[in-house]
Amino acid sequence: xxxxxxxxxxxxxxxxxxxxxxxxxxxxxxxxxxxxxxxxxxxxxxxxxxxxxxxxxxxxxxxxxxxxxxxxxxxxxxxxxxxxxxxxxxxxxxxxxxxxxxxxxxxxxxxxxxxxxxxxxxxxxxxxxxxxxxxxxxxxxxxxxxxxxxxxxxxxxxxxxxxxxxxxxxxxxxxxxxxxxxxxxxxxxxxxxxxxxxxxxxxxxxxxxxxxxxxxxxxxxxxxxxxxxxxxxxxxxxxxxxxxxxxxxxxxxxxxxxxxxxxxxxxxxxxxxxxxxxxxxxxxxxxxxxxxxxxxxxxxxx
Amino acid sequence: xxxxxxxxxxxxxxxxxxxxxxxxxxxxxxxxxxxxxxxxxxxxxxxxxxxxxxxxxxxxxxxxxxxxxxxxxxxxxxxxxxxxxxxxxxxxxxxxxxxxxxxxxxxxxxxxxxxxxxxxxxxxxxxxxxxxxxxxxxxxxxxxxxxxxxxxxxxxxxxxxxxxxxxxxxxxxxxxxxxxxxxxxxxxxxxxxxxxxxxxxxxxxxxxxxxxxxxxxxxxxxxxxxxxxxxxxxxxxxxxxxxxxxxxxxxxxxxxxxxxxxxxxxxxxxxxxxxxxxxxxxxxxxxxxxxxxxxxxxxxxxxxxxxxxxx
Amino acid sequence: xxxxxxxxxxxxxxxxxxxxxxxxxxxxxxxxxxxxxxxxxxxxxxxxxxxxxxxxxxxxxxxxxxxxxxxxxxxxxxxxxxxxxxxxxxxxxxxxxxxxxxxxxxxxxxxxxxxxxxxxxxxxxxxxxxxxxxxxxxxxxxxxxxxxxxxxxxxxxxxxxxxxxxxxxxxxxxxxxxxxxxxxxxxxxxxxxxxxxxxxxxxxxxxxxxxxxxxxxxxxxxxxxxxxxxxxxxxxxxxxxxxxxxx
Ligand SMILES: Nc1ncnc2c1ncn2[C@@H]1O[C@H](COP(=O)(O)OP(=O)(O)OP(=O)(O)O)[C@@H](O)[C@H]1O
Ligand SMILES: [Mg+2]
Numbered sequence: 001x002x003x004x005x006x007x008x009x010x011x012x013x014x015x016x017x018x019x020x021x022x023x024x025x026x027x028x029x030x031x032x033x034x035x036x037x038x039x040x041x042x043x044x045x046x047x048x049x050x051x052x053x054x055x056x057x058x059x060x061x062x063x064x065x066x067x068x069x070x071x072x073x074x075x076x077x078x079x080x081x082x083x084x085x086x087x088x089x090x091x092x093x094x095x096x097x098x099x100x101x102x103x104x105x106x107x108x109x110x111x112x113x114x115x116x117x118x119x120x121x122x123x124x125x126x127x128x129x130x131x132x133x134x135x136x137x138x139x140x141x142x143x144x145x146x147x148x149x150x151x152x153x154x155x156x157x158x159x160x161x162x163x164x165x166x167x168x169x170x171x172x173x174x175x176x177x178x179x180x181x182x183x184x185x186x187x188x189x190x191x192x193x194x195x196x197x198x199x200x201x202x203x204x205x206x207x208x209x210x211x212x213x214x215x216x217x218x219x220x221x222x223x224x225x226x227x228x229x230x231x232x233x234x235x236x237x238x239x240x241x242x243x244x245x246x247x248x249x250x251x252x253x254x255x256x257x258x259x260x261x262x263x264x265x266x267x268x269x270x271x272x273x274x275x276x277x278x279x280x281x282x283x284x285x286x287x288x289x290x291x292x293x294x295x296x297x298x299x300x301x302x
Numbered sequence: 303x304x305x306x307x308x309x310x311x312x313x314x315x316x317x318x319x320x321x322x323x324x325x326x327x328x329x330x331x332x333x334x335x336x337x338x339x340x341x342x343x344x345x346x347x348x349x350x351x352x353x354x355x356x357x358x359x360x361x362x363x364x365x366x367x368x369x370x371x372x373x374x375x376x377x378x379x380x381x382x383x384x385x386x387x388x389x390x391x392x393x394x395x396x397x398x399x400x401x402x403x404x405x406x407x408x409x410x411x412x413x414x415x416x417x418x419x420x421x422x423x424x425x426x427x428x429x430x431x432x433x434x435x436x437x438x439x440x441x442x443x444x445x446x447x448x449x450x451x452x453x454x455x456x457x458x459x460x461x462x463x464x465x466x467x468x469x470x471x472x473x474x475x476x477x478x479x480x481x482x483x484x485x486x487x488x489x490x491x492x493x494x495x496x497x498x499x500x501x502x503x504x505x506x507x508x509x510x511x512x513x514x515x516x517x518x519x520x521x522x523x524x525x526x527x528x529x530x531x532x533x534x535x536x537x538x539x540x541x542x543x544x545x546x547x548x549x550x551x552x553x554x555x556x557x558x559x560x561x562x563x564x565x566x567x568x569x570x571x572x573x574x575x576x577x578x579x580x581x582x583x584x585x586x587x588x589x590x591x592x593x594x595x596x597x598x599x600x601x602x603x604x605x606x607x608x609x610x611x612x613x
Numbered sequence: 614x615x616x617x618x619x620x621x622x623x624x625x626x627x628x629x630x631x632x633x634x635x636x637x638x639x640x641x642x643x644x645x646x647x648x649x650x651x652x653x654x655x656x657x658x659x660x661x662x663x664x665x666x667x668x669x670x671x672x673x674x675x676x677x678x679x680x681x682x683x684x685x686x687x688x689x690x691x692x693x694x695x696x697x698x699x700x701x702x703x704x705x706x707x708x709x710x711x712x713x714x715x716x717x718x719x720x721x722x723x724x725x726x727x728x729x730x731x732x733x734x735x736x737x738x739x740x741x742x743x744x745x746x747x748x749x750x751x752x753x754x755x756x757x758x759x760x761x762x763x764x765x766x767x768x769x770x771x772x773x774x775x776x777x778x779x780x781x782x783x784x785x786x787x788x789x790x791x792x793x794x795x796x797x798x799x800x801x802x803x804x805x806x807x808x809x810x811x812x813x814x815x816x817x818x819x820x821x822x823x824x825x826x827x828x829x830x831x832x833x834x835x836x837x838x839x840x841x842x843x844x845x846x847x848x849x850x851x852x853x854x855x856x857x858x859x860x
Contacts, residue, residue: 050411102599108355111411112551112598115357119544119591126584230584234540238422241415276437277430283419290416291406481715481724488712491701498661498695500687500716500764 021150022271023264028156030263031163032222036236037243037255038170039214045250046187046207049099049110054240055233056118057212059125061087061219062228069136069223076136076220077158083216091212095205118233125230133229141224155225162221170214171252183207187250239266242286305478305558309471312562316464320457329456331573335565336463337524341542342549342561343470344517349547350555351477352510353490355410358417359518359546361399361424364537366392366519368428370526371440376433381451385523392519393512400511404504418543425538439533442526451527459528466520467562473513474558486510487556518546552593554604563605567593614639614768614799615691620659620669629655631823633669637768637816642790642800644814644831648844652823653803654696657770661693662686673768687716693770694757696803700745706732707741709756713763728763735759735789751782762793769793771802775809787812811835819843 036058043051051057064083068074074082094117102113140158144151174180185193186203194200226232243262247254262282270278316332323329341363349355369388373379379387403416428434435441446454453459477483488496489503496503526532536542545568553564568590575586597604615637622630630652637643645653658664660671662683671679673691681689692713701709710728711721718724732738735755740748745756754774761769771790775783783806790813794800804810810817810831817834819827821843827834834840 050415098595098599102595106410108410108414109598109602111357111414112355112547113595115544116591116594116598119594120588121591123584123587123591127588238415238419242419245415274430276426280423280426283422283426286419287416287423290408290412290419291402479721481719481721484708484712484715484721484724487704487708488701491703492699494663494683494695495699495701495760496712497663497683498687498693499713499760500684500692501712502682502684 017149018271019268020148021152022267024147024150024152025156026264026267027260028152028160028263029267030260031160032218032259033236033239033243033263034256034259035163035166035214035218035221037240037247037259038167038252039211039218040240041244041247041250041252041255042170042174042214043208043211044244046183047204049107050114050241051208051211052111052114052237053117053121054114054211054215055235055237056121057087057090057233058215058219058236059228059230059233060090060121061212061215062223062226062232063125063129064216065219065223066134066136066228069138075138076223077162080217080220083220084213085216087216087219088209088213090209092205092209094212095208096201099208100201100204118237122230122233129230131230133227135227136223138224153225155221159221159225163218166214166217166221167256170210173210174252179203179206238286239282242282242289245286245289305475308559309468309475312471313464313468316460320460326456329460331569333456333460333463333528335562335569336460336467337521337528338545338549338565338569339467339562340463340470340517340524341521341546342553342564343467343474344514344521345546346550346555346557346561347470347474347477347517348510348514350550350557350560351474351483351490352486352507352514354507354511355414356417356514356543356547357414358419358421358543359514360538360540360543361417361421362392362395362515362518363522363525363542363546364421364424364428364532364534365395365515366522367526367532367537368434368440368522369519370523371442371532372434374442375440380449381527382449385451385520388523389516389520392522393516395519396511396513396515397508399515400508404507404511418540421538421540421543425534428534428538435533437534439531439536442530442532444530452530459524462524462527466517466524469520470517471558471562473517474561478558482506482509490556521546548590548594552590552597552604554606555602557604557606559609560604560606567605614674615660615801616672617656617660618670618672620656620671621667622655622659622664623667628823630659630666630820633820633823633825635818635825635828637799637801639799640794640797641815642794642802642813643816643818644810645801645803645818645820646805646810646834647820651820651843653820654772655823656820657693657772657803661691661770663693687764687766690765690767691770692761692764692766692768694761694772694774696772696776698750698753698757700748700753700756702746703744705742705744706737706748706756706759709745710737710759710763713760716764728759731759731763734762734792736785750777751779754778755786758789762798766798768799768801771800771804773803773805775804775806778806780808783809807835 040051040054043049061083064086065076065079068079068082069076099110099113102109140154143154145154145157174183182198182203185198186200190200239262243255243258246261247258265281265285266278269281319332320329345356345359366388369391370384373384373387374381399420403413408416429437446452448458477486485501485506488501489506493503522537549564549568550561552567553562554560571589572586575589601607618634620630620633633656647653655664659666662681666679670677673689678686678689701712707725707728710731711724714724714727718727729741732741735758737755737759740752748756758771758774775786778786787809790800814831817829817831818825819834819840826839826843827837
């Protein structure tokens, strides 16, 4: 996301060990990407709307984790049971209060509304928190683990497994609970769901809330290895969309695989092309998939 | 015809303004409003009249801005020669982007996201290559004089902005009164119906994005001449895309004067918040974002919708 | 005027139209009837360029048009209306019709004037300055027809322009359609309203489950055993009754 440095020339030789470490690093980032994208794809799959404010919501969650750490001394991982419900409630309220009332039946309108929300959030953060880039210090910030010779930061390992665990929980909720059944019913056939007595508006708001709750979890896993500033969400928005489109709009498995894929592409691309140019791979993938295979690599829906 | 007369009045009033007002601040304010009108109208032609929402209009702005700077600094072109080239390149960028997206049937939100991705790609490219000054950007050498399209006072820039904004207003007026404009509105409202009535939707949209790209590039070229500087974020970053769509949507999509009204409101608000909130960054944009949400929710035809009657 | 040969298309596994061949004679009103889901609208889509057939050919006045885009087909003199009406909702009736008129008329004023003349032909004069979104169902059907007429077609495909109208409105539309034919425009119409088919059509094609099962004069076709079976077998009678109760 930091792309302001000047590009440096790619390394002359490609050491397999460096490449391996880069792939591992990509996978750990990819897990968090996947978690962020899962929230987005859930919202899309159920409500058929694109939440452009997803990045801004992640930014707010990151600030939440940051202030819980700075003001209350809470470890980011301990903040999970606070941040996840908080983001859920925020999402539920946002859907009920604003998004549900605004579409006038055009999906681009939702896109514009959520763009407006992200502008508001980003600049409110700028106003209140200033533009400084903030990081937190924990006991484990700088520790690493050795995996077959590759040194991976501990927070990244935690993020990897944490994101996977959260994903598993999410899939369980969607797959096994009665709420999940209602969500799936609304995703498939909203009129039918309404007819059998499901409160569709409530289910939609729940889905939106769960989508943002994923961001609450992602923020807790992300911050120890990352940073926060008002613009931090921007970088994630297009990446999350790329993953969602790549995996097929609304597909969970697709979002997971897409997340890892994009994580690795970014990491290895950065290694080969330099950090600045390396990011281009993601957007080129995004454009190509949208143009030539809009149903995604794994999705079959039209 | 009434709107044509309004455009004439606007040109006259602004044209005579420097005779009565000497304050650089006031003239600078009017200049920036006209510049924002140009950007908003560029977006409006594709998004408002054509119904194709772009989130990445910076891709055209940046192309115009870099073309203007590079043609002068690397190829030694005179600014007056570089300006039409920059505008044409913006049009070409529009044609290419449109040909790709519309050929593959991208609509609605997908089109918006693809334009955004294109802007990002260009930002990264501009950030990488020394040809465009990489991350440092390009600093246009100071050579004041009308022959160099650089002016010592605000008045020169005021007239330049007025000329460009007027062209964009006239084009929007023409859309309201021509066959092509009727086709564009038809494609916006229902592509299938339009096709059944013999409208080549692909070509109609392609023309719209080409003109839109050219006008946006004119805005980029103006920016370089006025501020003598461009870098990847200024050229291809999200803020410029957002500024273009904000003034068009708040002012009124698909209306001739919407972008002008939107520009007045945005820059007026900007001045107010700058004065009252002691220049804290972010405050005015929070209001713009809220305005965007409220307008979409309650006034889809924007401020101009209040004047141009109910549709 | 129009000749389709061996047209076929399937959606997924469903054969919506399979091997349909038909002709539409010039200067007459020809009807295409058949039970719900028979593939009538799909056949219109294939003929007018909105759908690409898996196989088969379409000739308009002897000229091969399969693979052409809808707008190109329209320029050749054939246009269609949609079963589910698709007005330019934000625009007035006049502006809607003018879009069709612009096919041959470049000037804005002339096209708007032409729109007014067409509106008169279909009885929309009183609604000219209303937004299309404010029209009743009957009004929208007329608008669909008016826009298509404004392109000055030689062949017009009408997809259930009478559906959803009450008997009185149907009665008003019949002379309008006849007038179109009398002005030299060939009409090919999908219709469920039997009263209208018997009244208007000079030739009838019957489609069932994607195949043309009968053709002939209206009187012949309605007594054809295959046709009765196709309809009754698919519960059309019940549907018509239900529709009447709704309408
Ligand atoms: N785009 C499509 N994708 C999938 N199936 C389709 C599509 N269009 C039509 N069908 C199916 O093809 C069949 C024929 O549909 P069609 O609309 O042509 O019938 P119809 O004869 O016009 O019926 P009706 O009288 O109800 O208008 C139906 O089973 C329909 O569900
Ligand atoms: Mg049909």
